[in-house]
Amino acid sequence: MEHPSGWKISFHSWLATLAIVLALILAVPATSHAQWSGWVGLGGGIKEEPECVSWGKNRIDCFARGADNALRTIAWNGQAWSGWVSLGGSIRSSHPA
Numbered sequence: 001m002e003h004p005s006g007w008k009i010s011f012h013s014w015l016a017t018l019a020i021v022l023a024l025i026l027a028v029p030a031t032s033h034a035q036w037s038g039w040v041g042l043g044g045g046i047k048e049e050p051e052c053v054s055w056g057k058n059r060i061d062c063f064a065r066g067a068d069n070a071l072r073t074i075a076w077n078g079q080a081w082s083g084w085v086s087l088g089g090s091i092r093s094s095h096p097a
Helices: 010-025
Strands: 051-056 059-065 071-076 084-088
Touching: none
Parallel strands: none
Antiparallel strands: 051 059, 059 071, 071 084
8 A cells, every 4th residue: 555655554554554543533522623634744854654553542652764774753642743753773674663
């Protein structure tokens, strides 16, 4: 499967993304007038598509291999993205999460 940005999306990352979308839909009250925005660039200089996980309400953590092969992470707290942070190291294969 290919994302509109041209990234190839693996089945497990697609499934994780679907789970995140469903979790976000279920977290929004039916009376809310919240709307999805368009795609937003988050920068970060990553080499490949991120792997994301949600471990609680209003929390998404994403991990990706940076252009320097270091592990990078970014988090959503229900209000805003944290910005990419390098965790260092040297990843030699795809899908660091």
